[in-house]
Amino acid sequence: MSFTPSPPPFSGSQLGCIRGGRVVFAGLSFQVTPGDALVLLGPNGSGKSSLLRVMAGLLKPATGRLAWGEQAVAEEPELHAARTHYVGHHDAVKPVLSVAENLRFWARLHEPHAGRAAESVETALDRFGLAHLKDIPGKMLSAGQKRRTNLARLLAAPSPLWLLDEPTTALDKRSIAELERVFAEHRGQGGMVVLSTHMDVALPGAKTLHLDEFSVEEEDET
């Protein structure tokens, strides 16, 4: 599968973010084009999660503009949500639904065709090593299994733009290697990956963005 037509560049210009009355970053610009990966780096509190939430349309930037091609993201929030997978720190796995039911739920949100959705769910279960857990309710999963279920929606419901906050947290080595292959395939199909991490993740040719370069020194009031 590849994204047809090829998605336009996703970009941000002069973005600023204020949280809890503090400027987290200012003057930040980026661009990702089909096949790109962008890795957000920086110490704790530098704003990686905040930027991902801004990119996902979940947090309004204090300044600046996000665009999908020429189109302002703020003008088409529903379309932006439909073309984006945001996987944050909090697992979105519903505790009473089984692994397969969780994936079916996400698949049907993005794919109205039941047959295609079911096929994607099978692929996602298989690739993320979840087939043997498919009937287990979300509440009975380990941290790593929950994380894999959460990430499996990337394949259960295809979307061109993936925004992932420390996606390797709680994953074992084998799952990280599989996730790296999934990233490579997504990029090969014209998809885009933006992720934050404190670990090495194999993303050949990825761009990097150091959030601490956009921090704003606060005046000392004493």
Ligand SMILES: Nc1ncnc2c1ncn2[C@@H]1O[C@H](COP(=O)(O)OP(=O)(O)OP(=O)(O)O)[C@@H](O)[C@H]1O
């Ligand atoms: N819900 C919130 N309300 C107010 N301030 C917040 C909120 N969430 C985060 N912040 C603040 O925003 C700043 C950036 O936090 P953010 O979580 O984006 O950083 P991060 O680079 O992702 O950190 P980490 O590496 O620890 O995950 C921090 O100063 C933090 O205290």
